[in-house]
Amino acid sequence: MPERSPRKDAARNRAAVLAAADTLFARCEHPENVTMADIAAAAGVGKGTLFRAFGDRTGLIRALYEARLEPLRTSVEEGPPPLGPATTPLRRVLALLDAVLCFKLDNRHLALALEQAGADSPYRTEHYERWHALLRDLLDRVPGLAGTGSADFTAHALLAATRADLVAHLAGEKGLPRDEMRARLAEFAGRTLCADTSPERLGHERTDG
Numbered sequence: 001m002p003e004r005s006p007r008k009d010a011a012r013n014r015a016a017v018l019a020a021a022d023t024l025f026a027r028c029e030h031p032e033n034v035t036m037a038d039i040a041a042a043a044g045v046g047k048g049t050l051f052r053a054f055g056d057r058t059g060l061i062r063a064l065y066e067a068r069l070e071p072l073r074t075s076v077e078e079g080p081p082p083l084g085p086a087t088t089p090l091r092r093v094l095a096l097l098d099a100v101l102c103f104k105l106d107n108r109h110l111a112l113a114l115e116q117a118g119a120d121s122p123y124r125t126e127h128y129e130r131w132h133a134l135l136r137d138l139l140d141r142v143p144g145l146a147g148t149g150s151a152d153f154t155a156h157a158l159l160a161a162t163r164a165d166l167v168a169h170l171a172g173e174k175g176l177p178r179d180e181m182r183a184r185l186a187e188f189a190g191r192t193l194c195a196d197t198s199p200e201r202l203g204h205e206r207t208d209g
Helices: 006-027 036-043 047-054 057-078 089-106 108-116 126-139 151-160 164-173 178-192 199-208
Strands: none
Touching: 006 036, 006 047, 006 057, 006 108, 036 047, 036 057, 047 057, 057 089, 057 108, 057 126, 089 108, 089 126, 089 151, 089 164, 089 178, 108 164, 126 151, 151 178, 164 178
């Protein structure tokens, strides 16, 4: 019987670790309760395997977060409207904020774990910088904001409304329903941008844009 390739073993172990971590974070009450030892045991590997593959707990969380985020990134980069690049700026801003909020709701404990991991600022993570840059560029093309120099700050302010700790607080402690949270975010974004975000107006923008 031929020996298994070390590379195949590493890939199998990585997949098992990410699947185990995904399950543990989805089921946990508090993300800080999920330890590297818990993940190793659930994946059926030694702790040394985790540290060799991911460096530390933060590295593992970041790798899992990026894997979960990949479908959304693909939709934003090459998908159809309203997230894809063929969408008018205002409609795409609102769709992107809604998608980020839904992602945080669906991956609440994982997102919270990443924001709390280590001493890193959540504003310096790759995914935050990516969303901020996209929002900033879109906002700089929205009528009323274009050329004002406020797009950078406005992008930060809008993304602040989707922070994982806020989402967890509103969905958990406050019991705010998902649909209501989405509606309030859209309303807040509309007021911030001084824009009519009604479906009728957005449909008109799509036709005219």
